[in-house]
Amino acid sequence: MATTAARRVHASERGDIENALKQRVSGEVKFDPFSRVLYSTDASIYQMEPVGVVIPRNVEDVLAVIEVAKESGVPVLPRAGGTSLAGQTVNHAIVTDFSKYLNQIIEVNQEEQWARVQPGIVLDDLNRQLLPYGLMYAPDPTTSSRACVGGGVGNNSCGAHSVIYGKTLDHIKEVSVILSDGTQSHFQELDSRGLEAKLSGAGLESEIYRGVRRLAQENAAEIEARYPNIMRRVSGYNLDEFLTDSPFNMTKMVVGSEGTLCVITEIKINLVPRPIMTALAVVHFEDIFGASDAVQHILEHDPSSIEIMDKNVLERSRQSAGLASNMAFIEGNPGAILVVEFYGESDAELTDKTDKLKEDMASRSLGYACVNVLDRAAQASVWAVRKNGLGLLMSMHGDAKPLPFVEDTAVDPDKMGEFVRRFDEVVRNHDTEAAYYGHASVGCLHIRPVVSLKSRDGVNKMLSIADEISDLVKEFGGSLSGEHGDGIVRGVWNEKMFGPEIYKLFQELKGTFDPDGIMNPNKIVDCPPMDQNLRYGGDYRAPSLPTKLDFSIDTDFA
Ligand SMILES: Cc1cc2nc3c(=O)[nH]c(=O)nc-3n(C[C@H](O)[C@H](O)[C@H](O)COP(=O)(O)OP(=O)(O)OC[C@H]3O[C@@H](n4cnc5c(N)ncnc54)[C@H](O)[C@@H]3O)c2cc1C
Incomplete structure (x- = not known):
C-alpha cells in the first residue's frame, strides 16, 4: 500500500490555496517566492519547494491549515527549527512553522517534575526558563540553541547524555494532536477501561487505536525479531513500544513519526533534576x-x-x-x-x-x-x-564536503571498534575519507564521507557508500538512524533494514493515521529515490559571478 506522492501544485491552484488560508488563518500566510525558497531546505542534502508557508498564531490556525490541506489534497509539513538532516523537514507541502508564535511554556509542575509546552519552544530557551526550578528537559541534541521540543519529538532526538537519560521517547508523557481528518485528540497513558473506550469508539481516532493494537499484537514475533536490539534505534515507527506490559500510550507512536502521522499542538514533557x-x-x-x-x-x-x-x-x-x-x-x-x-x-x-x-x-x-x-x-x-x-x-x-547521508548509524558500543574499522574500509574503497564524531557512549556515530553532490560521479559514490553501509549496519544488528530520523535519506533503506513484513506494517500504520496521504508524505516509507530532490545534484552548475576578491579556492558560490 503506497501512500500518495506529494504532488506539484500549479500557480493558479497555489493562489486558491493561499486565498483560502488567508481567510481562515490569523497568523502569517507566505506564498511569495522568497519565503518558498527560504523553507525549501533543512540541514539535509535535499531541497523541495513548499507550496507555501503558514506561521500559525494559535491552534485554530493549525486546524485551518489541515482543513485547507484536506480540501485541496495538498500535504501539510509541520516544521520547528528546521535542523533535520535526513530531508524530513522539506516537502511540496504547506509548511507550518511552529517556532515563531507557538513557543511558550504553558505550565510547570515542579513537584511532579513535568511541564506542558508548545511545540515551537527552543530547547535552550526552555531550559533557561526552567533554571529557577532546578529542573531541565533532558534530551540535548547539539542543535539545542535553535532546535525545538516539537522537532525533537518528531525525530525522537537524543544527545550527548542519552547514556543516562535515554531518548526523547523516554521523556514525553502526553501529546495533543490534530489528526489528518481535522479531529483534535489527546494521547496519554490509558488504563484498560480507557483503552477499551477508545477501541470501541467511532471515527479516525478509534480506527487508529484499533489499527495500532492489531498491528502490534498480530505481528509481535516479527517485530521482536526484526527491530535492532539497541537503545539508539530511531529508524521506522515505534511499533515495538506496543509489545510491552506498560500502559497503552499512543504518544509513543507519535514520537519519531516526523510529521507523517499527525500534527502536534501541545506536549507534556518529563523534567529531570539538573546535575549538581x-x-x-x-x-x-x-x-x-x-x-x-x-x-x-x-x-x-x-x-x-x-x-x-x-x-x-x-x-x-x-x-x-x-x-x-x-x-x-x-x-x-x-x-x-x-x-x-x-x-x-x-x-x-x-x-x-x-x-x-x-x-x-x-x-x-x-x-x-x-x-x-x-x-x-x-x-x-x-x-x-x-x-x-x-x-x-x-x-x-x-565542492566535496563531509555530507550527511550515512551520518547517524548506531551499533552496540561494545562492537564500535570493529564497526568503525569496517566503515572506514568502505569509505576508503570509494577513494575518499570521512569525518568522525558522535555520541560514542551509545554507539551512535556521525560519520560523514567527503563527497561532491555536484557531479554524477559524486552522486553515484554516495549511493554506493550508502548501500554498503546499510549492509554493514544490518550485519552488526544496528540502526541506520540513532537519533536524526529517517526522512528520505534513510527512509529509502527501511524495507531492507526491517524486512518486507515490517515495512508493510509501517505502510499500513501510515495509511491508518493518514488515509489520504496529507501528512508529510513520502518520508520514512514510500520515499522517492535517494538521489532525487537533491539540493545540488549531478547537473548542478553554480552561476559564475564577477568578484573583486579571489574565491577560486572554494570552487564556486554554492
Ligand atoms: C549540526 C547538527 C547537529 C545535530 N546534532 C544532533 C544531536 O546531537 N542529536 C539529535 O538527536 N539530533 C541532532 N541533529 C538533528 C536535529 O537537530 C534534531 O533532530 C532536532 O531535534 C530537530 O529539531 P527541529 O526543531 O530543528 O525540528 P525540525 O527539523 O523542524 O522537524 C523535525 C521533524 O519533526 C516534525 N515536526 C516538527 N514540528 C512538529 C509538530 N508540531 N507536529 C508534528 N511533527 C512536527 C517535522 O515535520 C520533522 O519531520 C543535529 C543537526 C545538525 C544540523
Whole structure:
C-alpha cells in the first residue's frame, strides 16, 4: 500500500490555496517566492519547494491549515527549527512553522517534575526558563540553541547524555494532536477501561487505536525479531513500544513519526533534576580506531557522556579564529579524542572519578594522554568545540564536503571498534575519507564521507557508500538512524533494514493515521529515490559571478 506522492501544485491552484488560508488563518500566510525558497531546505542534502508557508498564531490556525490541506489534497509539513538532516523537514507541502508564535511554556509542575509546552519552544530557551526550578528537559541534541521540543519529538532526538537519560521517547508523557481528518485528540497513558473506550469508539481516532493494537499484537514475533536490539534505534515507527506490559500510550507512536502521522499542538514533557557538578576527562588517541575500542572500558566508569571527535574536527577548530583559543585541553596532535563527562556532588568526588579513569586508561594502555578538566569555564570551552566542530567541517574548501547521508548509524558500543574499522574500509574503497564524531557512549556515530553532490560521479559514490553501509549496519544488528530520523535519506533503506513484513506494517500504520496521504508524505516509507530532490545534484552548475576578491579556492558560490 503506497501512500500518495506529494504532488506539484500549479500557480493558479497555489493562489486558491493561499486565498483560502488567508481567510481562515490569523497568523502569517507566505506564498511569495522568497519565503518558498527560504523553507525549501533543512540541514539535509535535499531541497523541495513548499507550496507555501503558514506561521500559525494559535491552534485554530493549525486546524485551518489541515482543513485547507484536506480540501485541496495538498500535504501539510509541520516544521520547528528546521535542523533535520535526513530531508524530513522539506516537502511540496504547506509548511507550518511552529517556532515563531507557538513557543511558550504553558505550565510547570515542579513537584511532579513535568511541564506542558508548545511545540515551537527552543530547547535552550526552555531550559533557561526552567533554571529557577532546578529542573531541565533532558534530551540535548547539539542543535539545542535553535532546535525545538516539537522537532525533537518528531525525530525522537537524543544527545550527548542519552547514556543516562535515554531518548526523547523516554521523556514525553502526553501529546495533543490534530489528526489528518481535522479531529483534535489527546494521547496519554490509558488504563484498560480507557483503552477499551477508545477501541470501541467511532471515527479516525478509534480506527487508529484499533489499527495500532492489531498491528502490534498480530505481528509481535516479527517485530521482536526484526527491530535492532539497541537503545539508539530511531529508524521506522515505534511499533515495538506496543509489545510491552506498560500502559497503552499512543504518544509513543507519535514520537519519531516526523510529521507523517499527525500534527502536534501541545506536549507534556518529563523534567529531570539538573546535575549538581560535572567534570571532564579528555582521553587522547593516535587514531579513531583506538578511541572506538576504548569506549566499552570507559562505560564501566558510569560516565554521563562520552563524545568522540576525530582529527578533522580538531584541526578545523584549531584553524578557526573563534575556537582556536578553546583548544588548550588538547595535548599533542591526537588522531581522535574521547570527551568523558562525570556528574558528581563535590570537587573531591569528581577528582576521584576522573583520576580513576586516568589510571584505568594508563593501566590498559588506552590512549596516550588523559587531561582532566574540572574548571567550569574550561569545560564550556570543550563543549563549544564539540558543538561547533560540525559547522566548521562544512567550511572545507571545494565542492566535496563531509555530507550527511550515512551520518547517524548506531551499533552496540561494545562492537564500535570493529564497526568503525569496517566503515572506514568502505569509505576508503570509494577513494575518499570521512569525518568522525558522535555520541560514542551509545554507539551512535556521525560519520560523514567527503563527497561532491555536484557531479554524477559524486552522486553515484554516495549511493554506493550508502548501500554498503546499510549492509554493514544490518550485519552488526544496528540502526541506520540513532537519533536524526529517517526522512528520505534513510527512509529509502527501511524495507531492507526491517524486512518486507515490517515495512508493510509501517505502510499500513501510515495509511491508518493518514488515509489520504496529507501528512508529510513520502518520508520514512514510500520515499522517492535517494538521489532525487537533491539540493545540488549531478547537473548542478553554480552561476559564475564577477568578484573583486579571489574565491577560486572554494570552487564556486554554492
Ligand atoms: C549540526 C547538527 C547537529 C545535530 N546534532 C544532533 C544531536 O546531537 N542529536 C539529535 O538527536 N539530533 C541532532 N541533529 C538533528 C536535529 O537537530 C534534531 O533532530 C532536532 O531535534 C530537530 O529539531 P527541529 O526543531 O530543528 O525540528 P525540525 O527539523 O523542524 O522537524 C523535525 C521533524 O519533526 C516534525 N515536526 C516538527 N514540528 C512538529 C509538530 N508540531 N507536529 C508534528 N511533527 C512536527 C517535522 O515535520 C520533522 O519531520 C543535529 C543537526 C545538525 C544540523
